[in-house]
Amino acid sequence: MRVALLILLGLVIGVIGTANVMSALNARNPMPKAVMTTMGYHMGALDHALKSKQCAAASIQQHLARLQSTATDIVPVFGTHEKGFTDEATQLQNRLQLAVQAAPADCAALAVALKPVGDTCKSCHQKYRS
Numbered sequence: 001m002r003v004a005l006l007i008l009l010g011l012v013i014g015v016i017g018t019a020n021v022m023s024a025l026n027a028r029n030p031m032p033k034a035v036m037t038t039m040g041y042h043m044g045a046l047d048h049a050l051k052s053k054q055c056a057a058a059s060i061q062q063h064l065a066r067l068q069s070t071a072t073d074i075v076p077v078f079g080t081h082e083k084g085f086t087d088e089a090t091q092l093q094n095r096l097q098l099a100v101q102a103a104p105a106d107c108a109a110l111a112v113a114l115k116p117v118g119d120t121c122k123s124c125h126q127k128y129r130s
Ligand code: HEC
Pocket: 032, 033, 036, 037, 039, 040, 043, 067, 074, 085, 086, 088, 089, 092, 117, 118, 120, 121, 122, 124, 125, 128, 129, 130
């Protein structure tokens, strides 16, 4: 009886320990969320520019450039090579490159440049965001 209890106790401690290690590992890699939060911030700023109809070319361009460079971090920090996922990330980079090259100088041009970018955010989230 005592032995059985000790074995049970050992199992419980093991399970709790494993759960703790898993959450510690997650906490130690804040990068996937950090990259997404950064992109969310820049998309939010562009969205706000559109809604408030204040689309200064220089500030738009800076947010687009920050999105473009941040998007290159997605695959390395998520650490997955699943093709569907890396394809979405590549498409995002390509579309951001086009948006940066388009250098939108007013709200109408920004809306056109941003649409395919937003579509890619959405499509990857639908597939891979739990
Ligand atoms: C290649 C796939 C992919 C693309 C493209 C992508 N995301 Fe994400 N995003 C994810 C995944 C997966 C999560 C969930 C991450 C998690 O919970 O750890 C996420 C989560 C987020 C979050 C929530 C972060 C949090 O605090 O939980 C924001 C904000 C976000 N993405 C913004 C964006 C924006 C803006 C774009 C487009 C410019 C974008 N994402 C493009 C895969 C992607």
